[in-house]
Amino acid sequence: MAQITLIEAVTQALAYEMARDPSVVVLGEDVGVNGGVFRATQGLQEKFGELRVLDTPLDETTIAGVTVGMAAQGMKPVAEAQFEGFIYPMMEQIACHAARLRNRTRGRITVPAVWRAPWGGGIRAPEHHSEANEHLFTNIPGLRVVMPSSPARAYGLLLAAIRDPDPVMFFEPKRIYRQYKEEVPDDGEALPLDVCFVLRDGTDVTIVTWGAQVKEALEAADELAAEGISAEVIDVATLTPLDFDTIAESVQKTGRCVIVHEAPKTAGFGAEIAARVAEECLYELLAPVERVTGYDTHIPLFRLEMKYMPSTERVVEAAKRTLAVS
Amino acid sequence: MSIAAKFEIEYLQYLDAEGNQVRDDLPAFAKDLDHMVELYKLMMSTRVFDAKSVALQRTGKLGTYASCLGHEAAHVGIGSAMKPEDVFAPSYREYGAQLYRGVQPREVYMYWGGDERGNDYQKEPARHDFAWSVPIATQCLHAAGSALAFKIRNEKRVAVCTIGDGGSSKGDFYGAINITGAQNLPMVAVIVNNQWAISVPRKIQSGAPTLAQKGIAAGLFSIQVDGNDIIAVRKAMEDALDRARNGQGGSVLELVTYRLSDHTTADDARRYRGEQEVKDAWAKEPMKRLRAWLVAKNVWDDAKEEAWKAECDEWMDNEVNAYLETKTQPVTAMFDYTFAEVPADLAKQRDLALSLDKKAH
Numbered sequence: 001m002a003q004i005t006l007i008e009a010v011t012q013a014l015a016y017e018m019a020r021d022p023s024v025v026v027l028g029e030d031v032g033v034n035g036g037v038f039r040a041t042q043g044l045q046e047k048f049g050e051l052r053v054l055d056t057p058l059d060e061t062t063i064a065g066v067t068v069g070m071a072a073q074g075m076k077p078v079a080e081a082q083f084e085g086f087i088y089p090m091m092e093q094i095a096c097h098a099a100r101l102r103n104r105t106r107g108r109i110t111v112p113a114v115w116r117a118p119w120g121g122g123i124r125a126p127e128h129h130s131e132a133n134e135h136l137f138t139n140i141p142g143l144r145v146v147m148p149s150s151p152a153r154a155y156g157l158l159l160a161a162i163r164d165p166d167p168v169m170f171f172e173p174k175r176i177y178r179q180y181k182e183e184v185p186d187d188g189e190a191l192p193l194d195v196c197f198v199l200r201d202g203t204d205v206t207i208v209t210w211g212a213q214v215k216e217a218l219e220a221a222d223e224l225a226a227e228g229i230s231a232e233v234i235d236v237a238t239l240t241p242l243d244f245d246t247i248a249e250s251v252q253k254t255g256r257c258v259i260v261h262e263a264p265k266t267a268g269f270g271a272e273i274a275a276r277v278a279e280e281c282l283y284e285l286l287a288p289v290e291r292v293t294g295y296d297t298h299i300p301l302f303r304l305e306m307k308y309m310p311s312t313e314r315v316v317e318a319a320k321r322t323l324a325v326s
Numbered sequence: 327m328s329i330a331a332k333f334e335i336e337y338l339q340y341l342d343a344e345g346n347q348v349r350d351d352l353p354a355f356a357k358d359l360d361h362m363v364e365l366y367k368l369m370m371s372t373r374v375f376d377a378k379s380v381a382l383q384r385t386g387k388l389g390t391y392a393s394c395l396g397h398e399a400a401h402v403g404i405g406s407a408m409k410p411e412d413v414f415a416p417s418y419r420e421y422g423a424q425l426y427r428g429v430q431p432r433e434v435y436m437y438w439g440g441d442e443r444g445n446d447y448q449k450e451p452a453r454h455d456f457a458w459s460v461p462i463a464t465q466c467l468h469a470a471g472s473a474l475a476f477k478i479r480n481e482k483r484v485a486v487c488t489i490g491d492g493g494s495s496k497g498d499f500y501g502a503i504n505i506t507g508a509q510n511l512p513m514v515a516v517i518v519n520n521q522w523a524i525s526v527p528r529k530i531q532s533g534a535p536t537l538a539q540k541g542i543a544a545g546l547f548s549i550q551v552d553g554n555d556i557i558a559v560r561k562a563m564e565d566a567l568d569r570a571r572n573g574q575g576g577s578v579l580e581l582v583t584y585r586l587s588d589h590t591t592a593d594d595a596r597r598y599r600g601e602q603e604v605k606d607a608w609a610k611e612p613m614k615r616l617r618a619w620l621v622a623k624n625v626w627d628d629a630k631e632e633a634w635k636a637e638c639d640e641w642m643d644n645e646v647n648a649y650l651e652t653k654t655q656p657v658t659a660m661f662d663y664t665f666a667e668v669p670a671d672l673a674k675q676r677d678l679a680l681s682l683d684k685k686a687h
Contacts, residue, residue, distance in 0.1 A: 025478060051478045057508055062501035065464060069471020069485070072456065073413065075478070077471075089497075096461045097468070103663040105457050106446040110666070142664050165666040194669060241669030 003181035009151035010040045010116070010172060013158040014078065016188050018048050021076060024162060027054040028063055028080030037082055038118055038177060064090035064115070068097045071113040076162060081117040084171065085128035090115065091136070098167040099142035114161045114168045119147065120212050120262050122175030122309060124302040132263040132294060134211075137169050138240045138272070144168040144193060145239040149176070149214035153237060155184045156191030163190060173212035193238045196246040202232035205319045206250040208273055209260040210236040213310055217260055220315035231319060239269055247273065248280050255286035256322035260310050265293040287325035290318040333542045338562055339552035343610040345618025353561045359625045365406060365556055366616050366626065367634055369398035372422040373613065374638035375431050376587075378646060382435065383591040387650065391438045392419040396554075396586035399612030400518050402426060403559025403581075407567055408486060410451035413472045415465040415487040418458040420518075423488070428452040431645035436652060442663075443655065463493040466502035466515055473511035473576070484512045484570040492523025494540060495531045503578055507545035512570035514563070515541070515578050518553060520585035521607075525598040541578025553581030554612040586611065657683040 004012065018024045026041055026048075032055035035042035045053035056063050060081060067079040081087040098111045121130030137145045146161055146168055148154035154172065161168035199214065200221050209217045214235050221231040232250050236242070251257045257277050259270040274289045292310045299308050340356070342348050355361055376395055382388040394401060401422025408414060414427060421434060428449035437444025437458060445457040459465035469487035476483045489499055494517045506513040517537045521528045534540065541548030547569060551562045559581055566577035584607035588595045595604075620626035661668055661676040668676060 054474075054509075057501070057504050059497070059501045059504070061497050062467060062470075062505050065467020065498055065501065066471035066474055066505060069415075069468035069473075070475045071471075072468060073454075073472045073475040075475045092461060093464060093467065097459075097464060101457070102666070103660075104442050104445050106443050106659075107663050108446045108453065109457060241665070241671045244671060 002183075004151055004184050005178045005181050006148065006151045006154045006172070007038055007040055007177040009155040009184050010158060011042055011044070012184065012186055013155045013162075014041065014044060015047065016186055017159055017162045018044065018052065020188065023074060024076045024078065025052045025054065025070065026078045026080070027056050027067065029056060029058055029082050031055060031080050036080065038174060040080070040116070040172075060086055060089040061093065064093035067113045067115070068093050068101070068111055071098075071111040071167075072101065072109050076112050078114045078116060078162060081115060083125075083129045083131070084117045084119045084133060085131040087115075087117055087133070094137070094143070094167070094169075095140050099140050102166065103142060110165060111167045112165050114158075114170050116170045116172060118174040118177070119171035120173050120175055121299050121305045122212065124305070127301060130299045130305060132261070132299070134169075134171055134239060135263055135267060135269045138269050142166065143240065145171070146193060147171045147173065147211040147237065147239065149173065149211055149235050149237070151182045151184050153191060153197065153235070156189060157193065157237060159188065160190035160193045164193060168193075171211065175212040176215055179215065194241065194243055195238070196243045197235040197237050198232065198246065198250065199235050200231065200233040202230040202254065204230045204254055205256040205258060205322055206232045206234060206247070206254045207258045207260060207315065207319065208234045208236060208247055210239060211262065213260045213262055216310060216312045216315055219312040220319060223312065223316050224319055229319065229323060242272070244276050244280070247277070251277055251281045252284040255284050256319070257281075257285070258290045258292060258315060258318045258322060260292045260315055262294050262309060264296045265291060266296050268293055287322035290322055292318045333539070335536045335538050335548060335550050337550045337552070338558045339555050340557040340561070341555045341615045341619055343554075343615055345615040345622065347619070353557065353564070355560060355564070356557045359620070359623055362616075363620060363625055365402055365560070366620055368406070368426060369402050369422065369556065369613055369616065370634060371638045371641065372398050372402060372425060374635065375421060375425070375434075375642055378431075378642045379434065379438070380587075380591060382646065383438070388435060388439050390590050390592045392590045393587035394419045394421050396584050396607070396611055397518060397520060398422050399556035399559055399616070400553040400581040400583050403556045404486065404488065404516055404563055407560050407563035408484070409567070411483045412451075412567070413455055413469070413483065413485045415456040415469040415472070415485065416458060417462070417465060417488055417490065417493065418460055420488050424452060424455070427455060431642060432648045432652070435646065435649035439649065441652065441655065442659070463489050463496035463498040465489070466499045469513050469515070470502040470505050470511060473506065473513035474509065476512055477509065482571050484514060484567050486514045486516065488516045488518055490523060491517060491519040491521065491528045491531050491537060492526065493517070494537050500540070500544075503541055503544035503546055503576070506576035510573065510575050512573075513576040514566045514570055515576070516563075517578065517580045518583060519580050520583050522585050522589070522595070522599070524589040524593060536580060538578055538580035544578070546575060547577040549577070550580045550582060553583035554610055554615070556612060556616055583612070584610070
């Protein structure tokens with residue numbers, strides 16, 4: 001079996017589901033002949049034709065609104081926002097329509113659509129190409145916000161997102177698009193959208209993260225292990241609706257919690273997790289919750305961007321601080 | 327000098343403000359006088375319905391309501407031209423079209439009366455239409471998306487959206503007509519130009535002499551129509567729907583009419599427009615001219631008018647009663663339609679709301 005990267009796993013999932021379900025269509029800018037600027041839709045137009053892999057006019061509002069309309073009339077569109085930083089014009093259609101049509105029509109109209117977007121920084125891209133803004137979507141009721149962190153989870157979660165009867169934001173951490181390869185059987189098996197994944201068992205401290213930062217979290221766990229500290233690493237994967245039980249179970253066991261994310265700190269999704277830990281795990285906590293996040297600044301242009309990102313070192317230090325307390 | 331492109335915008339009218347026929351080539355549907363009487367009757371029931379809605383609001387039985395007074399020809403013309411299998415994406419005052427497509431007055435009352443079930447249209451073909459869309463012009467893209475779905479599935483159906491003169495300023499409208507032209511989609515965008523976007527007059531929306539010509543830029547057939555003349559509206563709609571259904575592309579129709587009411591019951595139009603303007607607009611309103619034309623053809627008279635009005639009153643009273651008898655939804659309703667299934671995390675909040683509600687009773 002071939003080993004594939006995260007971006008190839010996205011393509012594999014799209015191709016599988018398009019072959020299985022004729023109502024699945026892909027639309028966006030440059031998704032056709034060019035196969036997407038990151039090649040996520042490589043070869044799909046040749047296989048499924050110009051109508052099912054549709055190059056749209058260059059207008060994000062159009063992509064988002066047409067996606068709502070198609071989904072409402074029985075299609076399963078997978079729309080691409082070329083970069084997370086270009087997603088803002090789509091937000092009215094997503095918040096006012098996609099996420100609330102089921103509710104405001106008492107289930108008469110539904111929007112089983114997926115919005116994919118290459119997310120986050122770290123690839124030396126131009127301005128507006130490196131945003132991490134998942135927290136702007138996690139506060140919208142009726143929306144699922146999903147972020148894979150490995151080729152296998154990209155494949156399984158994207159299949160689940162397309163099959164889900166409700167709208168899903170599928171944010172792809174582009175820094176790890178080609179970070180490594182793994183075997184991903186093309187078996188059409190979806191992963192659950194309602195659970196966090198415990199990637200590494202540990203007993204001393206819980207590191208909670210998602211997306212590209214899973215890389216730093218696992219590296220930090222390795223470094224901590226070398227010093228005799230056992231870190232549990234949780235990939236939240238589906239931010240909303242949140243499976244807090246998995247996080248609570250871990251924090252109640254370890255008594256320590258480090259939350260890692262790339263987005264700015266204030267009102268980032270880490271704030272929600274920290275608040276929940278305070279609500280549900282306070283008496284088991286042995287140390288204050290730590291957050292290792294992007295700063296409350298715009299992500300710098302690329303000469304400084306890696307100094308903005310939560311580093312492995314920062315995660316290790318935060319974990320050690322929680323251990324220093326008791 | 328070489329010309330890269332040339333265009334002109336036709337203005338379509340059959341009946342003038344007094345009900346005089348200004349051209350002889352009546353379309354086939356207008357020669358069927360029984361049908362014309364049916365259209366007049368629906369325009370009238372729309373007006374009776376609208377007056378009832380305003381009265382309900384004024385007596386505290388409805389929340390804010392957006393009246394359709396003066397739009398009867400435009401809305402009934404749109405609704406009556408569409409086929410059941412077509413899809414309608416309205417804004418929030420196109421009741422004349424929606425009643426034609428099976429929306430029940432009680433559903434309108436429920437929506438403006440604070441109950442989401444008003445958007446759950448029970449009868450076809452309205453059941454597969456879109457719900458009212460308050461964010462301006464966003465529904466235009468839903469129509470374009472529906473039309474794209476029809477094209478992909480090779481279905482002979484057309485999606486119709488309506489917007490106001492103000493709505494035609496928005497990017498969603500341009501985006502919708504743009505992709506309709508680029509992909510040759512079966513979509514008809516109808517600008518119901520009623521001269522006012524709340525307090526902002528038509529001239530502040532655009533420097534273009536017609537709003538119809540915006541469709542030219544998208545490569546669509548574009549026409550301006552007397553929106554108070556139902557024969558003209560219906561004819562322009564039929565032609566646009568035929569072209570779209572036959573793969574000949576989308577259209578932009580500008581129906582020129584006038585909002586005789588306030589924007590909504592929360593608005594007071596006296597703050598921004600003169601009495602004379604409104605008086606002049608009443609002289610051109612859509613019911614009067616069609617009535618004069620039907621009376622001249624000997625198919626309508628005062629007795630019929632009174633009898634139909636009484637029937638409308640009875641229908642609306644029945645609808646109002648059904649609305650007033652509708653019990654408020656349980657508190658859990660706000661949770662139960664957020665997702666297909668209530669997620670475990672949300673179920674905890676649902677339980678909380680339920681327990682608080684029980685305590686309050």
